[in-house]
Amino acid sequence: MGEYCSRRSGFELRRLVRSLLEWPDFEEALKKIDIPPKKIINPLLCFLFETDELIRWRAVRGVGITVSAIAETALEPARTIMRRLIWSLNDESGGIGWGAPEAMGEIMAENEALAREYYRILVSYIDENGNLLENNELERGVMWGINRLAQKRPELLREWTGPVQAQLKSPDPVKRGLALRTLLFLAAGAHPKSRPLARWAAEQPSPPPGPAPYAHPGAAANLAGGPGPQTLALLLPPLLKDQSEIRIFQDGSFAEHKICRMASELLDLTVSGGLQFAPVSSA
Numbered sequence: 394m395g396e397y398c399s400r401r402s403g404f405e406l407r408r409l410v411r412s413l414l415e416w417p418d419f420e421e422a423l424k425k426i427d428i429p430p431k432k433i434i435n436p437l438l439c440f441l442f443e444t445d446e447l448i449r450w451r452a453v454r455g456v457g458i459t460v461s462a463i464a465e466t467a468l469e470p471a472r473t474i475m476r477r478l479i480w481s482l483n484d485e486s487g488g489i490g491w492g493a494p495e496a497m498g499e500i501m502a503e504n505e506a507l508a509r510e511y512y513r514i515l516v517s518y519i520d521e522n523g524n525l526l527e528n529n530e531l532e533r534g535v536m537w538g539i540n541r542l543a544q545k546r547p548e549l550l551r552e553w554t555g556p557v558q559a560q561l562k563s564p565d566p567v568k569r570g571l572a573l574r575t576l577l578f579l580a581a582g583a584h585p586k587s588r589p590l591a592r593w594a595a596e597q598p599s600p601p602p603g604p605a606p607y608a609h610p611g612a613a614a615n616l617a618g619g620p621g622p623q624t625l626a627l628l629l630p631p632l633l634k635d636q637s638e639i640r641i642f643q644d645g646s647f648a649e650h651k652i653c654r655m656a657s658e659l660l661d662l663t664v665s666g667g668l669q670f671a672p673v674s675s676a
Contacts, residue, residue: 410436414451430462441492450642457499464504498538502545512549520556536571543578561628570639573655580662626663632656
């Protein structure tokens with residue numbers, strides 16, 4: 394991705410894309426612009442490296458919208474973009490895939506076909522027996538991408554929660570908080586009438602079979618399933634005293650969430666038996 398962004402050619406298009414990202418209703422402007430999605434995607438990918446926080450997160454959203462639009466016409470070009478993002482996270486790429494995990498999560502939130510093909514790869518990036526990135530900032534991005542996918546397509550992740558639950562013990566409050574938020578989304582998908590979760594949600598701003606490509610050979614055994622509700626109930630009590638707050642991008646703006654509050658809601662569901670995840674795989 395960096396090679397394209399360093400070229401002088403396409404400068405006018407990149408300037409136009411930046412002006413779109415600065416527009417108050419940038420999503421609507423992006424959807425209405427008279428430029429083919431295949432032409433606008435490369436400039437959007439460049440802004441995943443942007444230092445301005447709001448522009449960078451809007452670029453993540455823009456990539457999701459644009460790649461989904463490409464996939465609706467032809468799936469293979471959209472797969473090519475997903476593979477570019479995956480390659481940028483590979484040591485052999487020679488770079489660091491800043492923004493790639495977030496973009497992958499946003500793309501999959503927007504497009505079901507791509508989600509079913511690639512969600513296992515995204516989860517594998519936080520799996521000790523998978524494709525662990527071993528970079529805290531990138532792993533934060535992975536957790537945000539998983540959280541975004543859980544928000545839109547919880548059914549894909551409900552049996553692949555082991556690495557997410559492991560993040561509840563992370564020393565990084567952002568990863569702890571995103572893990573809690575992800576598990577709450579999964580619980581909402583399974584039990585939409587749950588009273589504690591409904592209260593929490595109201596206060597917020599508005600798979601084909603077979604192993605995934607590029608996955609580590611040991612990833613499937615570790616990803617399928619999680620510790621289950623009994624172990625989750627043991628992981629949550631320490632978080633009830635966790636006064637850390639996380640600030641994340643959601644629904645077009647930044648929002649803050651307190652870890653102890655999310656942990657309390659999730660524990661309510663766990664103790665009452667409302668939250669059920671698959672048991673650990675014996676594979």
